[in-house]
Amino acid sequence: MILPGDGIGPEIVEQAMAVLEVASGKFNLGLSFEQGLIGGSSIDVHGEPLTDETLKAAGECDAVLLGAVGGPQWDTLEREIRPEKGLLKIRSGLGLYANLRPAILYPQLADASSLKPEVVSGLDILIVRELTGGIYFGEPRGIQTLENGERQGFNTYVYSESEIERIARSAFEAAQKRSGKLCSVDKANVLEVTVLWREVLDRLAPEYPDVELSHMYVDNAAMQLVRAPKQFDVMVTGNMFGDILSDAAAMLTGSIGMLPSASLNESGFGLYEPCHGSAPDIAGRGIANPLATILSAAMMLRYSLNMSEAAEAIEAAVSKVLEQGLRTADIYTEGSQKVTTAEMGAAVVAAL
Numbered sequence: 001m002i003l004p005g006d007g008i009g010p011e012i013v014e015q016a017m018a019v020l021e022v023a024s025g026k027f028n029l030g031l032s033f034e035q036g037l038i039g040g041s042s043i044d045v046h047g048e049p050l051t052d053e054t055l056k057a058a059g060e061c062d063a064v065l066l067g068a069v070g071g072p073q074w075d076t077l078e079r080e081i082r083p084e085k086g087l088l089k090i091r092s093g094l095g096l097y098a099n100l101r102p103a104i105l106y107p108q109l110a111d112a113s114s115l116k117p118e119v120v121s122g123l124d125i126l127i128v129r130e131l132t133g134g135i136y137f138g139e140p141r142g143i144q145t146l147e148n149g150e151r152q153g154f155n156t157y158v159y160s161e162s163e164i165e166r167i168a169r170s171a172f173e174a175a176q177k178r179s180g181k182l183c184s185v186d187k188a189n190v191l192e193v194t195v196l197w198r199e200v201l202d203r204l205a206p207e208y209p210d211v212e213l214s215h216m217y218v219d220n221a222a223m224q225l226v227r228a229p230k231q232f233d234v235m236v237t238g239n240m241f242g243d244i245l246s247d248a249a250a251m252l253t254g255s256i257g258m259l260p261s262a263s264l265n266e267s268g269f270g271l272y273e274p275c276h277g278s279a280p281d282i283a284g285r286g287i288a289n290p291l292a293t294i295l296s297a298a299m300m301l302r303y304s305l306n307m308s309e310a311a312e313a314i315e316a317a318v319s320k321v322l323e324q325g326l327r328t329a330d331i332y333t334e335g336s337q338k339v340t341t342a343e344m345g346a347a348v349v350a351a352l
């Protein structure tokens with residue numbers, strides 16, 4: 001199922017689909033696509049950010065590729081029908097609790113990072129973010145008026161043991177497949193919910209003797225990510241901390257326009273999307289970087305469709321166009337060749 005969404009979503013998804021079509025032909029994958037609406041584009045047609053029909057159809061596909069949702073034209077709507085609700089609905093509706101966000105610095109982009117080359121060169125970390133619980137979903141929530149007339153906003157930060165356990169297992173397993181280092185990020189010095197989080201991680205650790213587990217408070221983790229990011233391999237954390245840390249990690253690699261993500265449920269079904277949003281500031285101008293979405297499509301082939309060979313070929317094609325010096329505006333540096341969204345997509349297709 002293809003859900004282009006809003007803003008730059010349709011522009012970047014178009015390029016990813018072109019790449020998938022070529023990969024499908026080349027590797028005989030027999031891919032076929034269904035298209036649906038999500039976010040503002042769904043609100044405009046159906047009055048809600050994701051219909052039950054689209055959710056059901058998505059669940060019946062083998063995987064979902066999503067662009068991004070949201071934009072200023074929908075910002076004044078009441079909260080329950082805002083575009084972002086469509087995202088939360090598909091994540092929770094399909095049980096996609098494990099969000100895998102790799103942050104990889106391509107050697108060709110070493111000069112696009114905001115950090116010194118010696119600090120980031122060779123960076124390859126994976127942030128595992130819990131996606132269907134925590135403070136983004138906790139009840140009660142709202143804005144209420146107190147007796148004295150003052151208004152009060154509130155959310156609830158809650159995780160059950162089973163929610164912590166399943167995301168912890170995803171992270172331990174990911175660490176086993178990588179260097180065997182797992183850092184769990186919490187705020188156990190202040191928040192009880194993360195005291196429980198830490199306990200559950202410690203309880204599971206003996207089941208994964210080949211993984212070295214450490215804990216870090218989130219404020220320190222933010223600092224360490226920009227000070228010495230290569231000390232990390234796999235990081236696991238809750239929904240909100242993961243949202244923030246993964247955007248920070250994204251920037252280390254030069255641009256959020258380079259970073260794919262996978263969101264998986266218990267049975268391995270996945271939704272794949274770039275880490276970035278709908279970028280309304282550049283939407284419609286044909287300059288968005290499509291590589292995060294193209295790399296998300298590669299992750300989809302690998303994790304949900306068991307088509308690793310095609311995934312690797314797409315990743316190699318991305319590497320090749322970077323090698324050729326092609327850059328969209330967000331990763332442009334002097335001496336490279338500035339290209340549009342469509343030109344970048346076409347170059348990946350050609351390299352493939």
Ligand code: NAI
Nearest residue numbers: 068069070071257276277278279280281282288289290330
């Ligand atoms: P954003 O990720 O859309 O943009 C942040 C900055 O990065 C902007 O300057 C943008 O131009 C740039 N950028 C993002 N993707 C890019 C790409 N592919 N190529 C080049 N530059 C790129 O985040 P922002 O501005 O906070 O949010 C904009 C809208 O997107 C809001 O409505 C927000 O709610 C929504 N959003 C949606 C997400 C999703 O669909 N998963 C995630 C984050 C935000």
Ligand code: MG
Nearest residue numbers: 243244247275
């Ligand atoms: Mg975010």
